[in-house]
Amino acid sequence: MLDIDLQLRRGAFERHVRIAEDARVLALTGPSGAGKTTVLNAIAGLVRPAAGRIAIDGRTLFDSTAGIDVPTPRRHVGYVFQDARLFPHRSVRANLLYGRHGRRGSDDAFQLDAVVALLGIGSLLDRRPANLSGGEAQRVAIGRALLSQPAILLFDEPLSSLDRDRREELIPYLQRVRDEIRLPMVYVSHTEDDVRRIAHAIHRLD
Template identity: 50%
Template sequence: MLELKLRHDLSSFTLDVCFETPSGTTVLFGGSGSGKTTVINAVAGLFKPAIGRVVLDGRVLFDTDSGIWLPPHRRRIGYIFQEGRLFPHLTVEQNLLFGRFWSPKGARREDMPKIVEMLGIGPLLNRRPIALSGGEKQRVSIGRALLSSPELLLADEPLAALDQPRKEEILPYFERLRDELNIPVLYVTHSAAEVARLATSVVVLKDGKMQRQGEAADVLADASVLPTGVRAAGALIEARVKEHHQDGLSELDAGGLPLFLPRVQQAVGQSVRLRVQAHDVILSREYPEGLSALNILPGNIVKIHQGSGPGVMISLETPAGPILARVTQRSAKAMGLQTGIACHAVMKSVAIAPSNIGTTAGQPRA
């Protein structure tokens, strides 16, 4: 567990945060300039706040009241930056061994062959960083951080410098890290898709203050705290891969309801979680007929939130879990939408992008 309390006057805002993190991956979520990187730099010892306290599993790293300030190399923390920051004159294997060099004597050591296999970097060991793609550099950077035997791993927007295909390449490795290694992660991002894929818990920051802390499903359903606003709002659905069909679709079981998506990477029987964005859901009072959309989820309206604009956010409870739909006020009025009435949520199969499909935290891999 990480306990954190920080206060510092910066030029653009006053950083004033206090929270504790559970095990797993805690995501610091917020827009540019919200204080995310400042927070993890304070944890790493790269920034010293005027007032604060940082405690990792009962070990005090920083406390202004008692005058404790451990330098970065004594904090047992691995750091993954936006760029790989590999040593250009060393091979991949030598970069990895550099991480192990800083591992304290007597510390629990991660098995290097296991890390190499998990990150898929075996074929890269004899190359130098100049011969690596952006995604390969980040995988090596992750491996170097893990081999330093950290008690906590920090990741500062590690996908921000990558294009979408490279992001899709790296995300599964962070899922494996979350699920297979007993190392807590503090992960910084402004991407709702990364929150949906990776987060065990979420801390939302804005102008140096914590806006909300909670599970990913609850945070992503609250448009009022999302840095990108209402368009990022959506629901997380947990489902199990039931079958891969020959026509290129995968069938999932979501609370007893079938969901059809373009073929997913996960194996039959594996649990996944899906991010369904509210603006991709349409509603029907009656069971719809003659539609091209394959996914129809019956449910009941449990909440209607009307903002200042033309839209209305409708929350439905379905056998698959909560679903959000964003419709216009005009449509809600014409359909007579009210809490308590039955309704059907309709989703196109292709509306759920691969970046919004990930493994469920803690699930074994096939």
């Protein structure tokens, strides 16, 4: 499902990463500086690998030998970061709909009402991000990612800016997204506990 063979270079950082994994939900772990975020960014097309290949479900996103480098918007990647990165001056509803990039979207696989129900954010729609808890903001960020109609979801330590109670609150929603949405997911985390509770398989970058 996820087939990566990359030579990465970021300043002085250089490493080869090989991941061939059938599991639909893969955790990427490893120490700080191992290159986890760089791998996510390479999948998203935000970092250009020095060489190699990235394919997801048989769809090639990057292949240096074949001259393939699909531009980010056409990679259909939903990306959720450590912090929610919502637009502070827009309502939750407007933040969610921003993920649709202006398309009308009646044929879309992920519709606003279903995503709002899945993530339990119906009562938050008219609020501004400043009035959300960290966990609520992350649920909205996940919703925005889904409404961009992704083919894969990338999570970069989505729990790391939350306290313990907020983390416990968010994990069941991540599990719901995993089980009900059934997209491929790559989940970066330092923490054994959430990796065990969320991922089907673990790949460690040392």
